[in-house]
Amino acid sequence: MKESTALITGITGQDGAYLAQLLLQKGYTVYGLLPQRSTSHRWRLDELGITEEVAFVHGDVTDLTSLVKILKEVQPKEVYNLAAQSFVGISWQQPVHTCQVTGTGVLNILEAIRIAQVDCRFYQASSSEMYGRVQEPVQTERTPFYPRSPYGVAKCFGHWLTVNYRESYGLHASSGILFNHESPLRGLDFVTRKITHSVANIVNGEQDQLRLGNLESRRDWGFAGDYVEAMWRMLQQKEADDYVIATGRTVTVREFCKQAFDYVGLDYENYVVIDPQFYRPAEVDVLIGSPQKAKKKLGWTPQVKLEQLVAMMMEADLRRIREGKRS
Numbered sequence: 001m002k003e004s005t006a007l008i009t010g011i012t013g014q015d016g017a018y019l020a021q022l023l024l025q026k027g028y029t030v031y032g033l034l035p036q037r038s039t040s041h042r043w044r045l046d047e048l049g050i051t052e053e054v055a056f057v058h059g060d061v062t063d064l065t066s067l068v069k070i071l072k073e074v075q076p077k078e079v080y081n082l083a084a085q086s087f088v089g090i091s092w093q094q095p096v097h098t099c100q101v102t103g104t105g106v107l108n109i110l111e112a113i114r115i116a117q118v119d120c121r122f123y124q125a126s127s128s129e130m131y132g133r134v135q136e137p138v139q140t141e142r143t144p145f146y147p148r149s150p151y152g153v154a155k156c157f158g159h160w161l162t163v164n165y166r167e168s169y170g171l172h173a174s175s176g177i178l179f180n181h182e183s184p185l186r187g188l189d190f191v192t193r194k195i196t197h198s199v200a201n202i203v204n205g206e207q208d209q210l211r212l213g214n215l216e217s218r219r220d221w222g223f224a225g226d227y228v229e230a231m232w233r234m235l236q237q238k239e240a241d242d243y244v245i246a247t248g249r250t251v252t253v254r255e256f257c258k259q260a261f262d263y264v265g266l267d268y269e270n271y272v273v274i275d276p277q278f279y280r281p282a283e284v285d286v287l288i289g290s291p292q293k294a295k296k297k298l299g300w301t302p303q304v305k306l307e308q309l310v311a312m313m314m315e316a317d318l319r320r321i322r323e324g325k326r327s
């Protein structure tokens with residue numbers, strides 16, 4: 001017998017793929033919202049071998065009518081909103097689009113749940129980018145927000161709407177304030193995967209340098225597989241709430257780079273070239289989160305350390321080259 005029914009927006013993204021895998025393993029029927037694209041974006045689900053197990057429904061978080069229709073049809077018990085234009089760098093080039101998808105998209109889903117009168121629990125993928133210019137040395141659920149990009153601003157909008165719908169309508173709506181989390185399925189725009197993918201190319205003789213921006217910014221990097229477990233745990237709580245999900249350790253982009261090059265026995269200083277085009281108009285210098293509340297209330301702790309994460313990503317990118325696969 002099926003355990004429950006979940007709808008995931010952003011199912012073709014990094015977290016959507018891992019979350020779908022987790023819920024399928026738990027016996028859920030998983031529906032995935034699929035926006036119209038000219039080519040298939042399902043490579044992550046293919047790589048996990050779960051594409052055939054997901055029921056796809058065509059819709060877009062910017063299209064309220066599609067969401068109402070889908071919710072009425074699917075009647076999910078849990079809705080995970082992971083859809084976003086999630087790349088901070090692009091959010092300055094496409095601020096309106098970013099705010100429509102990453103901000104208004106949240107409102108559309110919350111309104112669709114109300115209009116369709118679906119009895120479900122809701123998860124919003126909030127972000128440590130909301131802390132931006134950090135107001136406290138270690139960020140908790142109580143640290144004030146100070147976003148530094150259109151993406152961060154849009155995430156604040158989605159976060160506060162989630163809180164507001166919980167308080168206004170009694171919706172079981174939780175917001176996970178997730179710090180950066182990576183994996184072999186991370187998009188190539190993000191600095192970690194850009195690094196591991198480039199190192200693999202360099203080893204294979206296909207690239208001779210790696211062009212990066214600010215090497216001194218610090219991030220609290222965890223493993224996406226651990227973080228989707230936290231999302232699920234939030235929706236199993238009696239009361240909805242907000243949680244920081246982080247490792248509590250922060251390292252520089254430089255250090256991540258060094259570890260990735262060290263993994264294949266190369267010195268990063270011989271390959272990395274600083275390119276001003278990758279600097280941002282406003283930077284988030286340092287992020288470090290406290291997962292204490294998640295540990296206490298959800299029983300959640302991160303399992304994968306940074307060194308293991310780097311090794312996992314390097315192995316995957318080296319393997320893809322061996323197998324002639326590109327993603």
Ligand code: NDP
Pocket residue numbers: 009010011012013014015016033034035037041059060061062081082083084085086087101125126127128177178179180181182187
């Ligand atoms: P990805 O960028 O990998 O995935 C984003 C997903 O959203 C993709 O499936 C994308 O589909 C989908 N999407 C984009 N636009 C729309 C739209 N208009 N309608 C429906 N779906 C759409 O992100 P991640 O998996 O890394 O992150 C998941 C969520 O968590 C995002 O909301 C992100 O902002 C947030 N987050 C992520 C963090 C991280 O470190 N990974 C940290 C904190 C928060 P397509 O590929 O077809 O465009």
Ligand code: GDP
Pocket residue numbers: 088089129180189190191192194211212213214215217218219253278279280283284
């Ligand atoms: P973000 O924390 O969501 O913005 O995740 P990213 O992986 O995109 O960026 C993390 C940090 O790496 C930011 O401080 C960037 O300025 C820095 N960075 C340095 N060089 C690059 C680069 O070439 N690409 C990206 N994406 N980030 C870079």
